[in-house]
Amino acid sequence: MKITYCARSERSTRNRFMRLKHSGDLRRAHRVEVVRSFYGGEPRTRLELANQLGLSVATIGTIVGELTKAGFLKEAAGARTGGGRPATQLTLRGGGSLVVGVDVAETYVTAELFDQAMARLARKRVPVLENAPEAVVEHVLAAVAAVRRQVYEAPVSAIGVSLPGQVEARLRPLLERRWDVPVLLDNPLKAITLAEQMFGAARDQDDVIVVNLGTGVGLGVVAGGRLLRGATNNAGEWGHTVLEAGGQPCRCGGRGCVEAYVGAGALMRLLEGSPFLVSGDQDATVARLAEAVRLGDSAALETLTRFARPLGLALANAVNMLNPELIVFGGWVSAALGEPLVSAVTPVIKEYALATPFEAATAVLGRHLDNPVSLGMAVLAFETHLLD
Amino acid sequence: MKITYCARSERSTRNRFMRLKHSGDLRRAHRVEVVRSFYGGEPRTRLELANQLGLSVATIGTIVGELTKAGFLKEAAGARTGGGRPATQLTLRGGGSLVVGVDVAETYVTAELFDQAMARLARKRVPVLENAPEAVVEHVLAAVAAVRRQVYEAPVSAIGVSLPGQVEARLRPLLERRWDVPVLLDNPLKAITLAEQMFGAARDQDDVIVVNLGTGVGLGVVAGGRLLRGATNNAGEWGHTVLEAGGQPCRCGGRGCVEAYVGAGALMRLLEGSPFLVSGDQDATVARLAEAVRLGDSAALETLTRFARPLGLALANAVNMLNPELIVFGGWVSAALGEPLVSAVTPVIKEYALATPFEAATAVLGRHLDNPVSLGMAVLAFETHLLD
Ligand SMILES: [Zn+2]
Ligand SMILES: [Zn+2]
Numbered sequence: 001m002k003i004t005y006c007a008r009s010e011r012s013t014r015n016r017f018m019r020l021k022h023s024g025d026l027r028r029a030h031r032v033e034v035v036r037s038f039y040g041g042e043p044r045t046r047l048e049l050a051n052q053l054g055l056s057v058a059t060i061g062t063i064v065g066e067l068t069k070a071g072f073l074k075e076a077a078g079a080r081t082g083g084g085r086p087a088t089q090l091t092l093r094g095g096g097s098l099v100v101g102v103d104v105a106e107t108y109v110t111a112e113l114f115d116q117a118m119a120r121l122a123r124k125r126v127p128v129l130e131n132a133p134e135a136v137v138e139h140v141l142a143a144v145a146a147v148r149r150q151v152y153e154a155p156v157s158a159i160g161v162s163l164p165g166q167v168e169a170r171l172r173p174l175l176e177r178r179w180d181v182p183v184l185l186d187n188p189l190k191a192i193t194l195a196e197q198m199f200g201a202a203r204d205q206d207d208v209i210v211v212n213l214g215t216g217v218g219l220g221v222v223a224g225g226r227l228l229r230g231a232t233n234n235a236g237e238w239g240h241t242v243l244e245a246g247g248q249p250c251r252c253g254g255r256g257c258v259e260a261y262v263g264a265g266a267l268m269r270l271l272e273g274s275p276f277l278v279s280g281d282q283d284a285t286v287a288r289l290a291e292a293v294r295l296g297d298s299a300a301l302e303t304l305t306r307f308a309r310p311l312g313l314a315l316a317n318a319v320n321m322l323n324p325e326l327i328v329f330g331g332w333v334s335a336a337l338g339e340p341l342v343s344a345v346t347p348v349i350k351e352y353a354l355a356t357p358f359e360a361a362t363a364v365l366g367r368h369l370d371n372p373v374s375l376g377m378a379v380l381a382f383e384t385h386l387l388d
Numbered sequence: 389m390k391i392t393y394c395a396r397s398e399r400s401t402r403n404r405f406m407r408l409k410h411s412g413d414l415r416r417a418h419r420v421e422v423v424r425s426f427y428g429g430e431p432r433t434r435l436e437l438a439n440q441l442g443l444s445v446a447t448i449g450t451i452v453g454e455l456t457k458a459g460f461l462k463e464a465a466g467a468r469t470g471g472g473r474p475a476t477q478l479t480l481r482g483g484g485s486l487v488v489g490v491d492v493a494e495t496y497v498t499a500e501l502f503d504q505a506m507a508r509l510a511r512k513r514v515p516v517l518e519n520a521p522e523a524v525v526e527h528v529l530a531a532v533a534a535v536r537r538q539v540y541e542a543p544v545s546a547i548g549v550s551l552p553g554q555v556e557a558r559l560r561p562l563l564e565r566r567w568d569v570p571v572l573l574d575n576p577l578k579a580i581t582l583a584e585q586m587f588g589a590a591r592d593q594d595d596v597i598v599v600n601l602g603t604g605v606g607l608g609v610v611a612g613g614r615l616l617r618g619a620t621n622n623a624g625e626w627g628h629t630v631l632e633a634g635g636q637p638c639r640c641g642g643r644g645c646v647e648a649y650v651g652a653g654a655l656m657r658l659l660e661g662s663p664f665l666v667s668g669d670q671d672a673t674v675a676r677l678a679e680a681v682r683l684g685d686s687a688a689l690e691t692l693t694r695f696a697r698p699l700g701l702a703l704a705n706a707v708n709m710l711n712p713e714l715i716v717f718g719g720w721v722s723a724a725l726g727e728p729l730v731s732a733v734t735p736v737i738k739e740y741a742l743a744t745p746f747e748a749a750t751a752v753l754g755r756h757l758d759n760p761v762s763l764g765m766a767v768l769a770f771e772t773h774l775l776d
Contacts, residue, residue, distance in 0.1 A: 026442040054414040207619040219709070223611050223618075230611075230711020231595045232748040240742050241705035244633070252742060317629035321607070321709065323618020354628050354640060360620040 030055065030063050031386040035072060035092070039118060039198040039379075043076035043091040064090060071096050072116060072386075092117035097157035097385060100144050101378030103188065103371055104136065104163050104171070106215055111143035112374040113151055116382060118199075120375075122150035133170040141178060157181055160381030162188045162373045164216065165234075184381045188212070189236050191376030192330055192366075193220025193227055198379060200367035201328045208326045209318055210366065211238075213311075213333035215264045215282060219318055220330075239263070243314055261310035264333050270307055276300065286336045293340045304337070304344045312348020319353045319361055330366035339365055418443065418451050419774040423460060423480070427506060427586040427767075431464035431479040452478060459484050460504060460774075480505035485545035485773060488532050489766030491576065491759055492524065492551050492559070494603055499531035500762040501539055504770060506587075508763075510538035521558040529566060545569055548769030550576045550761045552604065553622075572769045576600070577624050579764030580718055580754075581608025581615055586767060588755035589716045596714045597706055598754065599626075601699075601721035603652045603670060607706055608718075627651070631702055649698035652721050658695055664688065674724045681728045692725070692732045700736020707741040707749055718754035727753055 033053055038044075044052070050060040067073040068090075076089040096116040103110040106128070113122040124146035126139050140161065148156055158181050163171050165187055172185060193202075193210045202208040202222060210220035219238035221228035228235045239259035240252050247256030248266075260266060264282040271277040271285060276292060278284035292300035315327065327349075329342055346363050353361075369375055421441055426432075432440070438448040455461040456478075464477040484504040491498040494516070501510040512534035514527050528549065536544055546569050551559050553575055560573060581598045584590040590598065590610060598608035607626035609616035616623045627647035628640050635644030636654075648654060652670040659665040659673060664680060666672035680688035703715065715737075717730055734751050741749075757763055 026444075056414075207623075221709075223616050223623075224614055226612055228611050228710070230745070230748070231713035232711060232744060234742070234745045234748065235595075235611075235709065235711040237708040237711070237742055237745065241708050242701055242740055245631075245701060254740065313630060313633060317705075318709070320625040320629050321609075321623065321706070322616070323620060323623040323625070325619035352630055352642065354622070354625055356620060357618070357622045357625065360618070360622065 027063070028387045030059065031067060032383050034060070034063050034067060035383075035386060036198060036379075038073075038090075038092045040203055043089040045087050045089055047087075049090070067386075070385075094119055097382065098151065098155060099378045099381045100147060100156055100159045101191075101374030101376065101381065102140055102144060102159065102161040103191075103373035103377070104140060104161060104167070105188075105373075106131075106164070109136070109139045109143045110371050110374055111140070111147045112371065112378065113147040113156070114375070114378045114382075118375065118379065118382075122147040124150070133167065133174055136167070136171060137174040137178070140175070144179070158184065158381035158384050160184045160186065160191075160377030160379075162186055162191045162377045164188060165237075166216075182381070182384050184377070184384055186377060186380055187233070188373045189218040189220045190227060190229070190233070191374075191380070192372045193222060193236075193376070194379060195369050195372035195376040196220075196328050196330060196366055197222055197227070199375065200369050200372070201364050202326055205326045207322070207324045208328060209315075209322055209324045210328040210330050211311075211315060211318075211334070213262065213264075213329065213331040217259045217263045217331070221322060221324075223322065238314065238318060241314070241317070243310055258310070258314040262307070262314060266310075267307055267333070270303055274299065274303065276303070283332075283336075286333055290336045290338065293337065301340075304340060308341070308344035308348050312345045313352050315345065316349045316352030316358075319349060319357050323357045324361050327361050327363040328366045329363065330368070330372065334366060335368045341365075415451070416775045418447065419455060420771050422448070422451050422455060423771075423774060424586060424767075426461075426478075426480045428591060431477040433475050433477055435475075437478070455774075458773075482507055485770065486539065486543060487766045487769045488535060488544055488547045489579075489762035489764065489769065490528055490532060490547065490549040491579075491761035491765070492528060492549060492555070493576075493761075494519075494552070497524070497527040497531045498759050498762055499528070499535045500759060500766065501535040501544070502763070502766045502770075506763065506767065506770075510535040511759075512538070519555075521555065521562055524555070524559060525562040525566070528563070532567070546572065546769035546772050548572045548574065548579075548765030548767075550574055550579045550765045552576060553625075554604075570769070570772050572765070572772055574765065574768055575621070576761045577606040577608045578615060578617070578621070579762075579768070580760045581610060581624075581764070582767060583757050583760035583764035584608075584716050584718060584754055585610055585615070587763065588757050588760070589752050590714055593714045595710070595712045596716060597703075597710055597712045598716040598718050599699075599703065599706075599722070601650065601652075601717065601719035605647045605651045605719070609710060609712075611710065626702065626706060629702070629705070631698055646698070646702040650695070650702060654698075655695055655721065658691055662687065662691065664691070671720075671724075674721055678724045678726065678728075681725065689728075692728060696729070696732035696736050700733045701740050703733065704737045704740030704746075707737060707745050711745045712749050715749055715751040716754045717751065718756070718760065722754060723756045729753075 046060045050057045073090050074093040076091040094115045094117040099114055101112050108127050110125045114120050124143045126143050128139050196202040196210050206225045208222040212218045217239035218236045240257045242256045243258045244256040248260035249255055250257035250260040276288045342363050350358050434448045438445045461478050462481040464479040482503045482505040487502050489500050496515050498513045502508050512531045514531050516527050577600055584598050590596040594613045596610040600606045605627040607624050628645045630644045631646045631649055632644040636648035637643055638645035638648040664676045730751050738746050
């Protein structure tokens with residue numbers, strides 16, 4: 001089956017200044033918008049949808065008709081039918097086309113199975129002990145097969161796989177023709193940002209940055225309500241913007257990159273010689289530090305303050321450039337350190353950002369939708385059905 | 389007359405994921421899109437417009453009807469009318485509502501008068517010798533009055549004024565109720581970027597950064613075809629992202645900002661003690677340097693190479709973050725130094741950017757549409773008529 005790289009669904013919904021290639025693009029984009037508007041929200045009428053999305057009731061009627069016929073929408077139970085057809089409340093129909101979202105991380109692969117209303121039906125996480133591309137691909141196939149087995153006769157209709165940038169080129173050819181359904185590839189940053197935008201902290205926000213703090217770091221950007229992808233889907237490489245020219249070596253081969261100061265690896269270096277360090281185990285180290293911070297340990301708090309400085313500076317740069325209304329702290333390092341991280345970083349952002357963009361922005365912890373990467377990839381995979 | 393700050397026209401055209409406040413917003417957005425699609429382009433039929441904008445022929449028919457009735461569009465001379473109504477070519481109608489675009493810069497005010505097809509009819513530039521807000525406002529009023537006088541009985545219908553961020557708060561109240569027509573305020577970065585996008589180097593490009601190099605510096609961003617504004621219209625403060633923590637003092641009060649290394653002021657510092665320096669005169673100094681570069685003077689070329697380093701590094705950061713397909717060098721410093729500047733900076737961008745986003749981007753000199761700020765502001769002012 002063909003593999004689509006880089007979610008064109010998102011691109012095809014670009015606004016009308018864009019040169020849409022076919023007039024059908026707009027109809028497809030409208031379908032995506034209507035379905036997305038239901039995620040994490042209430043049932044609503046055609047009139048409410050029209051008002052919310054800025055489309056005419058007639059256009060909404062056509063789209064709702066198509067989506068209902070295709071089995072993606074249904075009338076809500078207990079819908080107010082008294083007021084005639086336009087007052088009927090609609091909602092997403094569960095079941096139907098199942099989709100799998102896969103998170104290929106450095107140390108594990110997680111596959112999750114969702115129904116078409118994005119209710120999670122099954123989950124499988126397998127550790128990745130070996131980084132050879134062939135081995136990783138076998139783990140991906142095993143995890144996907146496992147979740148498919150967990151649901152009786154599950155008719156999986158699409159699979160979305162998130163691949164980190166560093167391994168994408170090597171894994172992509174190995175994943176081709178391994179499944180009998182459409183496969184969509186994207187990167188974890190886009191998936192996390194989309195999940196926060198659809199179901200998490202960034203819902204109903206138009207200008208958002210989602211900082212993904214893990215072993216690698218990146219910045220997902222929602223600008224004017226849309227995921228920023230850039231010309232080749234590489235936008236968000238904030239982790240490899242230079243914080244200090246000629247500074248710390250970075251695994252990209254450069255020097256002084258943000259990632260070399262604010263990723264889990266940098267935190268490990270900061271903790272060298274401290275009792276929090278569990279050598280070679282980032283997860284355990286960050287967990288220990290987080291626990292000590294919660295207990296008010298002064299050495300742990302001091303480490304957090306030191307860690308917050310380059311992170312706050314790099315985020316201030318993003319705030320000045322992008323003027324977001326919301327800064328979401330995501331990724332496993334943020335999840336582990338929690339609110340104390342947000343509290344430590346915010347004054348540093350204030351120190352380095354201009355006053356107006358700083359005042360416009362609120363910093364929050366991500367909802368850490370479990371797992372945002374597979375959820376975001378499942379949404380993108382499902383949307384391939386709306387684009388036919 | 390009321391003053392509108394920050395072009396809401398652009399925001400109202402956000403795509404349908406956005407929560408448009410009124411369903412009429414979409415109709416207004418479509419009007420803007422149709423008019424913009426004609427700028428710098430050929431006459432075209434309703435069918436061609438529909439294909440280009442991804443709208444139905446019926447929708448285009450309605451919008452074209454409204455715009456024709458309002459006197460903004462007309463049938464093109466020599467239109468192919470043989471094929472019936474849908475084959476009629478349309479074009480912008482000149483004359484009609486005239487608009488004034490005003491560029492309030494540090495050392496001058498330029499006012500330009502345009503007809504509704506953005507043909508320039510008159511221009512007035514007055515030097516600003518004194519920076520007191522009241523004095524600047526008097527220059528603005530005088531320049532606008534001068535261009536209005538230059539065109540016989542010109543019925544000016546809107547005025548767009550670009551105010552630099554530093555003086556905006558002080559000038560804004562002084563400009564209120566000084567004219568009898570709607571006034572729209574925005575900042576020069578947005579105006580320049582819009583002008584390059586509509587008429588210049590960025591036409592038909594979806595992901596663009598326009599670096600504005602002058603006394604101040606900024607980065608205009610087009611993302612997915614739309615001008616990036618951010619939550620409070622402050623996006624693009626690249627000039628005050630930190631290039632070197634604790635480095636050169638910047639006029640924003642911070643230290644180590646990009647502007648402190650890549651603006652005209654930084655170039656003046658770099659030229660201290662050189663024969664190119666005309667003390668206290670940035671224009672003359674940059675012109676001298678540019679002339680020497682053109683003549684192949686080795687000291688001038690070395691200065692350019694040194695100037696290119698921080699600029700290339702700061703642009704590499706923007707390339708990594710935003711993944712543009714086009715980097716446009718704009719502003720008067722770029723105009724003066726020309727292609728040699730682009731050639732000097734490009735290898736530095738390559739050195740610091742990741743390979744994939746670097747390869748995706750092309751660096752070009754802006755068209756230096758004369759004057760992009762007043763042109764962009766005139767477009768925004770005119771669009772207030774499309775949003776009623
Ligand atoms: Zn790096
Ligand atoms: Zn500054």
